[in-house]
Amino acid sequence: MRKPLILVLIAVLVVLYASLFVVQEGQRGIVLRFGKVLRDDENKPEIFNPGLHFKIPFIETVKSLDARIQTMENQADRFVTMEKKDLIVDSYIKWRISDFSRYYLATGGGDVSQAEVLLKRKFSDRLRSELGRLDVKGIVTDSRNRLMTDVRQALNTGSAGDDEEIQTTAADDAIASAAARVERETSGKQPAVNPNSMAALGIEVVDVRIKQINLPAEVSDAIYQRMRAEREAVARRHRSQGQEEAEKLRATADYEVTRTLAEAERTALITRGEADAETAKLFADAFSEDPEFYAFIRSLRAYENSFSGNNDIMVLSPDSDFFRFMKSPEATSLVRP
Structure with missing residues (x-):
């Protein structure tokens, strides 16, 4: 008794399992009976929403449609x-x-x-x-x-x-x-x-x-070449403008250097001339107070310049006025006759 009952129970479960079908969320189901779609009163295919549904086992099949x-x-x-x-x-x-x-x-x-x-x-x-x-x-x-x-x-x-x-x-x-x-x-x-x-x-x-x-590739190449030519033209223009500005800056710098050097040289010459004039004035003022001493100093400088070498030869008369300060003090006088 138990074995036939178990077989019947198994058969019922199989039939029940085959009678159930689940339509997943995000899908819709359509049932086909012997290959033909089940239709509603308007002869439209009957659509099964997500959930658990029943069908005739081994006769009806389910086709899923993606609703996502x-x-x-x-x-x-x-x-x-x-x-x-x-x-x-x-x-x-x-x-x-x-x-x-x-x-x-x-x-x-x-x-x-x-x-x-x-x-x-x-x-x-x-x-x-x-x-x-x-x-x-x-x-x-x-x-x-x-x-x-x-x-x-x-x-x-x-x-x-x-x-x-x-x-x-x-x-x-x-x-x-x-x-x-x-x-x-x-x-x-x-x-x-x-x-x-x-x-x-x-x-x-x-x-x-x-x-x-x-x-398109052919159009892209043409546009690229045109853009490259335009950029190169712009680059050449910028480079020429830069060179022009550089030449202007160099000319301005050279002019400023020349002008500064000229002004410096002029100032140096003026300063040097003023210094020489001041020196000469100081010498003149100093020597004007004692002409005899000035004549003596000038003679010593002349002697120094004349007898600077070891082999100097001078042909002069001993009585020449050039040697007057080399004579004895008794024979000479600081004052010219």
Whole structure:
């Protein structure tokens, strides 16, 4: 009795375990029965919120959809501005699922890659249209935030039709086709959705951002060469101006040196002349008081200068007045006759 009871209990537990499924926080669940989606009264896929739910074991399976914000990195692409200049723009998109039933039907079973392909194509077309209305200065300055806001709103709400001159692209056709498929597979009154917007796929674009804007390699090289030539011209101009200022400073310094030396020499000559005049005046005043002593001193200096060498020879008469101070005091007189 106990063994069959245990087997029955185990079977009940297995069935009960297979009948339960948990939808994690940040996800939504869709139940498929024999590969077909369970639908509600409006023929829309039935969405299970996070929590514990029941299903028919071994018959129904659960597919999970990510309800969190997802990031899609876009490969850097070339865009043309209003000035017909090429730019390499690197960007990314933040998006999430806003209508899970519509998203599931529009993307062929919740295929993320298909949703991102359509989103990327739509974003590229819209960004190309917006960048074509701006110049480079407007893109890299304050207009960038407004540009991103306009692109995000356009992706969520679609083009305004008569208000904007935007041609229908392949991405618009693909999104409209997906929206039409959703309308065919559901019944009941559906909220009005622009088939030109990402809302037609059940997607909401949370944010779009431009990470960096670069110039193409060939344009960057040309701009670099032009900037280098301009900087070299400025450097040459500054160097020539510096050399000119240096020459002016050297000329001014040389002039100041010459003028200072000339003034110093002039002052020295004047001082030396005044000193010589003062010396001569002092000698004259001193010797004028005793002319005989002055004559004696002058004669001694003459003797000193005349007999300075060892082999000096002088041919003079002994009675010459030059030797008068060499004679005996009795024969000479300090006073000339």
